[in-house]
Amino acid sequence: MTIDAIALEVFSNRLLAIAEEMGRRLVRSSFSPNIKERRDCSTAIFAADGRLIAQAAHIPIHLGSLFGAVAAIVAKFPLEQMQPGDAFIANDAYLCAGTHLNDISIVQPVFIEGRPQYFAACIGHHTDVGGPTPGSIAPDAASIFEEGIRIPATQVVRAGTVDRGLIDLIAHNTREPEVRILDLDVQIAVARFGAMRLASLAETEGPANMAALANALLDYARRRLAGRIAALADGVYSHTVWMDDDGLGGDPLPITATLTVAGDQLAFDFAGSGPQSRGGFNLLPSGVMATVGYAIKALLDPDLPPNSGLFDAISLAIPEGTILNPRFPAAVGARTTTCQKLASAIFGALQPALPAERTMASSHDILASMVFGGEQRDGKPYVYLETIGGGNGALIGLDGMDGAHCHITNSLNTPAEAVENAYPLRVIEYALVNDSGGAGRWRGGMGLARELEAVDRPASFSSRGDNFKTAPTGAAGGGEGGRASVVIDPGGPNERIVDTKQRRLTLAAGARIRLLTPGGGGFGAPVDRSVSALAADLADGRVTPAAARASYGDALVERALAVRDVG
Secondary structure (H helix, E strand, O other), X not given: OOOOHXXXXXXXXXXXXXXXXXXXXXXXXXXXXXXXXXXXXXXXXXXXXXXXXXXXXXXXXXXXXHHHHHHHHHHHOOHHHOOOOOEEXXXXXXXXXXXXXXXXXXXXXXXXXXXXXXXXXXXXXXXXXXXXXXXXXXXOOOOHHHOOOOOOOEEEEXXXXXXXXXXXXXXXXXXXXXXXXXXHHHHHHHHHHHXXXXXXXXXXXXXXXXXXXXXXXXXXXXXXXXXXXXXXXXXEEEEEEEEOOOXXXXXXXXXEEEEEEEOOEEEEEXXXXXXXXXXXXXXXXXXXXXXXXXXXXXXXXXXXOOOHHHHOOEEEEOOOOEOOEOOOOOOOOOHHHHHHHHHHHHHHHHHHHOOHHHOEOOOOOXXXXXXXXXXXOOOOEEEEEEEEOEOOOOEOOEOOOOOEOOOOOOOOOOOHHHHHHHOOEEEEEEEEOOOOOOOOOEOOOOOEEXXXXXXXXXXXEEEEOOOOOXXXXXXXXXXXXXXXXXXXXXXXXXXXXXXXXEEEEEEOOOOEEEEEOOOOOOEOXXXXXXXXXXXXXXXHOOOOHHHHHHHHOHHHHHHHHHHHHHO
16 A cells, blocks of 8 residues: 555654643643643553554653553453453553553553554553552662552453452552542543544544554654664764662662664664662663663654654663663662663763764763652641752753753653642752853753752651762763762751662651752863853853862953953
């Protein structure tokens, strides 16, 4: 069947519009601030054989869990036994190739001509799924059994009737059962909506034509990416980045990516990466796959249609027993920082093969998070999760972005008003950190500081991240970005600075805690920064005079101060 290019483009956008509309409904209708405010959720459309056809532009790492959930459902439940109105639920990292237990997927088959031909899927990060630590994620978790309830591929809706007993079982193994029930009900409704929209599209296009267009879209993505790879110089490219440790202290841990470009094929080998984490920083192959997909799309073709065709020209070799392919029952809850480091390793490996204008310094390359748990004023438990952006790396002609997420995360922050309305907490500070951007001809982006106070009653505090010892590196002579830290009792008599990997610290009523995230690396020699750009940094307080003198030299700083004072 001949596929018209215009018809294919229209069809692609129709699919993406359905996925995006599912996402908007999920955000608007959810109850938890984590999904409603931070938008920590994703939606996607799959073929009945498990191939991804379209993914909304939400959280890249969620693709790993969605892929795994659909594959586990197809393997466990024969398509011919599914009924219209059925839906399935999954979250487990080992039984369903998820990435961590907090991400719960709901998947509904789409019936066309009496049989399931597609799946509408959505995923939400639920702030708590049980376990000993509020938020269910601990840097020092010894196994997945400490990280909450494991949900294998399970039927949750039968012919339109929700299994309320299953929903209650899941919800009451968490600290906020009412929130879990409401958010899961929304996910079920969103999957049902997506299935309805896809069935309507099939009616408009015709089932056979829709199937042909879907296959053509996958083939187009494969051929387009193969062309991008073929434009690279054949060769072997490798890069290593470092994590502070594996979550339980000790030596720095390497993440190594080796890429082999051969014609229109790209092979990844992650040999040389460190042993599996004794804590919760392990990443399963589904997460590696999602991270690779993000990195290749970002570096080679940002407009590439997001579907399984992207992976047809790519192969992965991930040694078992490493932090990128751990053995059961290794903990995986804090896997996102490992993903960020992996993305940085891939960026670093591929940059020698890219044009100079496409290269950049390292970004903050972590996912710094803070989790508070305790009791609401009515005595009910609460869990508040916040992931915090940092500085992104500079590139030729541009300073790095300030206070943004990078790589495989794409969530927003929870507004201070929403935090204080929902929890017995007060946001004391949310600001950029001066002197945190790496010096360079183009400055690295600035990290963020977020300080909260436990109001009226005690709370527990946990955090995870990295770059307390290591720092984002600069490029072409640029300086390092700032480091991450947690400050206990900031400004008080017992102030102390500690690693970002903290578990269940006890905060008294009125206690404060502050998390600082890294800045991005600078690009180019600092002495080549323009006087006007440095003067603007000094005027805005992005860089203090003392730090500027140490990085840029007295002569350049004196000229910049003169310009600042005149302006």
